[in-house]
Amino acid sequence: MPAFPLPDPMRRALDLARAAEAAGEVPIGAVVVKDGRIIGEGENRNRRDNDPTAHAEMVAIRAAAAALGDFRLTGCDLWVTLEPCPMCAGAISHARIERLYYGAADPKGGAVEHGSRIFAQPECLHRPEHYGDIGAEESAGLLRGFFAARR
Amino acid sequence: MPAFPLPDPMRRALDLARAAEAAGEVPIGAVVVKDGRIIGEGENRNRRDNDPTAHAEMVAIRAAAAALGDFRLTGCDLWVTLEPCPMCAGAISHARIERLYYGAADPKGGAVEHGSRIFAQPECLHRPEHYGDIGAEESAGLLRGFFAARR
Numbered sequence: 001m002p003a004f005p006l007p008d009p010m011r012r013a014l015d016l017a018r019a020a021e022a023a024g025e026v027p028i029g030a031v032v033v034k035d036g037r038i039i040g041e042g043e044n045r046n047r048r049d050n051d052p053t054a055h056a057e058m059v060a061i062r063a064a065a066a067a068l069g070d071f072r073l074t075g076c077d078l079w080v081t082l083e084p085c086p087m088c089a090g091a092i093s094h095a096r097i098e099r100l101y102y103g104a105a106d107p108k109g110g111a112v113e114h115g116s117r118i119f120a121q122p123e124c125l126h127r128p129e130h131y132g133d134i135g136a137e138e139s140a141g142l143l144r145g146f147f148a149a150r151r
Numbered sequence: 152m153p154a155f156p157l158p159d160p161m162r163r164a165l166d167l168a169r170a171a172e173a174a175g176e177v178p179i180g181a182v183v184v185k186d187g188r189i190i191g192e193g194e195n196r197n198r199r200d201n202d203p204t205a206h207a208e209m210v211a212i213r214a215a216a217a218a219l220g221d222f223r224l225t226g227c228d229l230w231v232t233l234e235p236c237p238m239c240a241g242a243i244s245h246a247r248i249e250r251l252y253y254g255a256a257d258p259k260g261g262a263v264e265h266g267s268r269i270f271a272q273p274e275c276l277h278r279p280e281h282y283g284d285i286g287a288e289e290s291a292g293l294l295r296g297f298f299a300a301r302r
Contacts, residue, residue, distance in 0.1 A: 046222045051213055052246035053204065054222075062202055071197045071205075086262075086269050087241025094238060095203035108274055111237075115274040116267035118237050123259055123266040 009033050009079040010103065010135040016043040016056065017081045017142050023048060027142040030056035030080035032064035032073060032097075039076070040064025056080060057088040061095050072096045081139040083110030083132060089118035093126045100130040103139035160184050160230040161252065161286045167194040167207065168232045168293050174199060178293040181207035181231035183215035183224060183248075190227070191215025207231055208239040212246050223247045232290040234261030234283060240269035244277045251281040254290035 006014075009031050016029025020043035032040035042059025046052060057080050065071055077099040078092060083106040092100055102112070111118045112130055119127040157165075160182050167180025171194035183191035193210025197203060208231050216222055228250040229243060234257040243251055253263070262269045263281055270278040 050216050050220050050222050052216055052222045052224065053209055053213055053242050058204055062204055065201050065203055069201050071201050071203045073203065085241055085245075086237050086267065086272075087245060088238075090236055090238025090241060090262075091204050094236075109276075111241075111267075116237065116262075116269055116272050118267055121237075121267050125260075 006135050006138075007079075007101075009038065009077075010081070010101065012038060012041070013056075013079050013081050013103070014135055014138055014142070016041060017139065020044045020056070021142060021146055027146050028056040028080065028082050028139075030060040030078060032060050032076050032078050034064070034068075034073075034076045039067045053087065055085065055088050057084055058091055061091055061097075065095065074098070077101065078128075079134075081135065082106050082143070083112050083114065085109050086111040086116050086118055089116075092128060093118065093124055096126050097128045100128045101134050102130070102132050103134055104136040104143065105132055157286050157289075158230075158252075160189065160228075161232070161254065163189060163192070164207075164230045164232050164254070165286055165289055165293070167192060168290065171195045171207070172293060172297055178297050179207040179231065179233050179290075181211040181229060183211050183227050183229050185215070185219075185224075185227045190218045204238065206236065206239050208235055209242055212242055212248075216246065225249070228252065229279075230285075232286065233257050233294070234263050234265065236260050237262040237267050237269055240267075243279060244269065244275055247277050248279045251279045252285050253281070253283050254285055255287040255294065256283055 021027035040063035172178035191214035196205040
């Protein structure tokens with residue numbers, strides 16, 4: 001158990017991950033926060049939307065940008081239940097996300113502390129501050145349960 | 152001048168790049184082809200759509216997946232006027248694009264033959280065949296003109 005209570009945005013992201021699972025999607029959720037308020041939410045929607053780009057982070061970023069009427073999310077933070085993949089890490093950089101908070105690490109698909117380490121590349125134009133292992137046990141448990149049920 | 156005529160899908164992608172420029176967007180275009188037919192088109196739409204993810208490749212992939220009613224673009228090829236960035240290379244892999252054909256190389260932002268080289272990462276689950284330098288001069292000329300006019 002963590003020594004501190006899980007922050008509200010990660011609680012909400014975990015709720016969204018559970019909603020994705022209930023809809024038959026990979027249980028991953030994300031929210032974008034600006035000035036302490038959630039301005040965009042997303043959950044994995046690949047199958048429902050027939051959209052290979054519809055990861056939770058992408059859905060939340062697009063919703064937040066639409067809400068702000070701006071293609072840059074300056075001063076915004078992203079909370080997501082799993083370490084972002086290269087696609088999502090690239091989008092986080094393009095969107096100018098200020099801080100990234102994520103749950104479980106993803107040694108196979110992640111691109112923050114694993115694999116292509118997008119933000120560590122010298123060519124990366126915008127690197128968010130990033131913090132992992134927030135609600136990681138709960139997130140990893142959801143993912144394990146989802147994939148175990150499908151094997 | 153290339154010794155062979157530019158293939159039709161790259162001609163169309165260059166037309167889309169010019170349409171993007173006319174709309175005040177970075178001039179990049181893309182098409183998805185299946186069985187010799189274009190099933191999805193895209194041009195850069197970041198500013199118009201207030202969407203940091205709306206690169207030409209992403210727009211074309213989403214359109215093609217919607218047209219097929221499938222989140223996997225198995226047996227599809229993507230043609231794009233510029234070397235894809237990490238976000239778009241990640242989406243190309245997620246979408247299971249079979250062959251990627253691109254125009255100009257992008258040493259600063261590209262992620263196929265530069266930077267994070269997404270398809271060369273051992274963790275990459277699907278690597279398309281990829282071919283660059285197709286209509287590269289025309290593509291690079293459009294981009295140079297666009298950025299020179301804005302300096």
